[in-house]
Structure formats: C-alpha cells, structure tokens
Amino acid sequence: MSENNAGDAPNAHRLTILGAGVMGVGIATLAVGHGVPVALIDVDQAKRAEAEARIAHELRLAGLMGALPDDVPTGELVISDSLSDAAGSTAVIEAVTEISELKEKVIAEVSVIVSPGTLLVSNTSSIPIDELASAAARPAELVGTHFMNPSYLIRTVEVIRGARTGEAAMDSVRALLTTLRRRPVVVRDAPGFVTSRVLHPMINDAARVVQEGTATAEDVDALMQGCLGHATGPLRTADLIGIDNLVDSLNVLYERTGDSGCRPCDLLLEKVRAGDIGRKSGRGFYEYEG
Numbered sequence: 248m249s250e251n252n253a254g255d256a257p258n259a260h261r262l263t264i265l266g267a268g269v270m271g272v273g274i275a276t277l278a279v280g281h282g283v284p285v286a287l288i289d290v291d292q293a294k295r296a297e298a299e300a301r302i303a304h305e306l307r308l309a310g311l312m313g314a315l316p317d318d319v320p321t322g323e324l325v326i327s328d329s330l331s332d333a334a335g336s337t338a339v340i341e342a343v344t345e346i347s348e349l350k351e352k353v354i355a356e357v358s359v360i361v362s363p364g365t366l367l368v369s370n371t372s373s374i375p376i377d378e379l380a381s382a383a384a385r386p387a388e389l390v391g392t393h394f395m396n397p398s399y400l401i402r403t404v405e406v407i408r409g410a411r412t413g414e415a416a417m418d419s420v421r422a423l424l425t426t427l428r429r430r431p432v433v434v435r436d437a438p439g440f441v442t443s444r445v446l447h448p449m450i451n452d453a454a455r456v457v458q459e460g461t462a463t464a465e466d467v468d469a470l471m472q473g474c475l476g477h478a479t480g481p482l483r484t485a486d487l488i489g490i491d492n493l494v495d496s497l498n499v500l501y502e503r504t505g506d507s508g509c510r511p512c513d514l515l516l517e518k519v520r521a522g523d524i525g526r527k528s529g530r531g532f533y534e535y536e537g
C-alpha cells in the first residue's frame with residue numbers, strides 16, 4: 248500500500264487522472280495547484296490538446312479566488328494518451344464518462360499497470376463502488392470520491408467506502424485529500440451515494456417544471472435561490488455539471504433504484520440530442536460566452 252501519510256510533502260504523491268473532461272481538468276488543477284505532479288490521460292485528442300490551456304486558466308481563476316496555497320510550487324503536468332504512463336503512480340483517479348462499461352474497462356486495465364498497493368479512486372457520480380471494484384485486479388484498493396465542480400473551490404469531498412474497500416486504501420485516500428486540503432465525509436456505498444441521490448432527481452424535477460411550462464429556467468432558479476437558499480439554482484447547476492453527464496447519472500440511478508423520479512425527463516434528453524449540454528458546449532438552460 249502507498250506509504251503516504253497525512254501531511255506528506257506534495258511530491259510524495261504522483262497522481263494519474265484518467266479523463267480530461269470537466270472533472271479530470273478540475274481535479275488536475277486542484278492537484279498541481281497543491282504541488283502534486285499529475286499525469287492526465289485521455290483517449291480523445293481534442294481533449295488532450297485543450298487540457299493544458301484549460302488547467303492554466305483554472306489555475307489563474309483559483310489563484311484570483313485565493314483557493315490555492317501560495318507557498319507551494321505548481322506540480323508537474325504531463326498530458327498523455329497512454330495508460331502505461333500510470334505506472335509508478337501513488338494514486339490513480341478515474342474521471343472518465345459515467346458509463347459503467349467504460350469505467351470497468353479502464354479500472355481493469357490500469358489496475359494491472361500500477362503496483363499492488365496503489366490507491367485506485369473512482370470519481371463516479373452514481374455507480375456503486377463495489378460494482379466497479381469487481382473490475383479491479385485488487386478490489387480492496389478501490390475507493391470512491393466525489394469531487395465536485397469546481398474542485399478547487401469546493402473543500403468538502405464525499406468519500407465512498409465500498410464493501411470490499413480496505414483500510415489501507417482508506418488511509419491513502421485520506422492522506423491524499425489532506426495534501427489537497429480537502430475535507431472528506433465518508434459514506435457507505437449505494438447508487439448515487441448521498442449527493443447525487445439527492446441532487447440529481449431534484450434537478451430532474453426542476454427541468455420537468457420547465458418542460459411542463461410552469462416557469463422559465465430563470466424563474467425556477469430564482470425561486471430555488473431566493474426562497475430556499477440553493478447556491479446557484481438547480482438548472483445553472485445542471486449546466487455546470489454537463490447535461491450529458493447528468494442524464495448518464497440519472498440513468499444509473501433509475502436502473503439501480505427503479506425510482507421513477509430518476510428517469511431523465513424529456514427536456515433533458517432533448518437538450519442532449521441537440522448538443523445543448525451546458526457550459527462546456529456554450530449552451531444549456533443558459534447561454535455562455537468563450
């Protein structure tokens with residue numbers, strides 16, 4: 248098992264992140280911003296090509312907001328298309344698309360590349376960790392984390408302990424989160440854990456209210472913010488998450504719980520079909536520039 252202890256020097260960690268999408272880039276920003284070296288791996292050439300500039304941009308934003316330590320040099324960043332670059336890592340975080348088969352494939356492949364004892368983490372929104380653990384060569388090494396977007400601003404991280412997750416993996420994930428100055432809240436394994444099980448059906452309902460013509464997206468968000476204290480409004484949150492990812496997560500929840508409130512509503516499905524998937528495409532419930 249990794250010998251990282253709480254308070255380790257940042258370069259005692261060597262992190263591999265799989266997936267350079269919204270979350271992979273965000274977690275990479277958080278890690279290099281705390282001095283941890285990162286290998287960021289994606290199969291999509293376009294994602295790899297833009298990743299460095301996106302991380303530089305997020306580092307600037309995080310710096311302006313005072314969200315990163317100013318006494319730690321930025322960690323080295325390597326962007327790659329080859330899983331073999333995960334060899335020698337102290338931890339691997341997979342943040343690939345929320346499709347079970349894809350995650351199982353990368354977990355199976357990477358778990359035989361890294362040394363026994365290396366922490367394996369899935370940043371899945373909803374897939375039970377014990378399901379994914381079956382794909383790993385050593386199921387005891389897999390832990391769930393649920394970093395949120397933007398990862399550098401949100402200090403609390405939901406940590407999911409699967410039925411087979413070992414104590415050593417829990418120690419390693421706590422040590423990594425300590426170095427990243429995050430606050431773990433450990434929960435048991437279940438579809439959607441706590442945050443997605445509560446938030447994603449709520450966003451689905453908010454979209455359904457718009458679909459039924461009861462209110463505009465702006466008015467739904469204004470009411471949820473003004474009356475109920477929701478920080479950004481559920482539909483702005485949908486745009487921030489990515490509506491494609493939200494629909495994938497709702498499908499995972501629906502398939503595993505049978506809760507009809509988790510079946511993605513038509514408006515969300517239409518937006519995915521139209522490519523209006525939120526901030527990352529420039530349009531979702533709202534329009535975005537740049």
Ligand SMILES: NC(=O)c1ccc[n+]([C@@H]2O[C@H](COP(=O)([O-])OP(=O)(O)OC[C@H]3O[C@@H](n4cnc5c(N)ncnc54)[C@H](O)[C@@H]3O)[C@@H](O)[C@H]2O)c1
Pocket residue numbers: 265266267268269270271288289290291294341342343344345349353370371372373393394395396487488489492496
């Ligand atoms: N978006 C959010 O707000 C959010 C929050 C918490 C958790 N999550 C979870 O984090 C994970 C990633 O979400 P995202 O929003 O970044 O998705 P995304 O669609 O923005 O990015 C996924 C990336 O994975 C890459 N990928 C797919 N297969 C791969 C493979 N075999 N190897 C390497 N890369 C591969 C894709 O090319 C893409 O760049 C999902 O499990 C999601 O549910 C998302």
